[in-house]
Amino acid sequence: MSSKVRLMILYQGRPTTTIAVGDPLTFKLESQDGYSHISDIFATNVVARDPYSGRSVQLIDRYG
Numbered sequence: 001m002s003s004k005v006r007l008m009i010l011y012q013g014r015p016t017t018t019i020a021v022g023d024p025l026t027f028k029l030e031s032q033d034g035y036s037h038i039s040d041i042f043a044t045n046v047v048a049r050d051p052y053s054g055r056s057v058q059l060i061d062r063y064g
Contacts, residue, residue: 008030009028
C-alpha cells in the first residue's frame with residue numbers, strides 16, 4: 001500500500017499531545033489520500049515511552 005496516513009491520539013474524543021498514566025486514549029489512523037483503507041491498516045509493536053526517564057511499556061504486541 002502506498003498511502004500517507006496520520007496517527008491521531010484522542011482523549012475524550014479530542015486530539016491531544018499531553019497525556020498522563022491511566023488516561024483512556026483512542027488511537028486513530030486516517031488516510032491522507034481520501035480513500036478508506038479500514039481493512040488494510042492495523043497496528044503492531046506499539047510502545048509508549050516516557051521521554052524523561054526513557055522507560056517504555058508495550059501497548060500492542062507483534063500480533064496486534
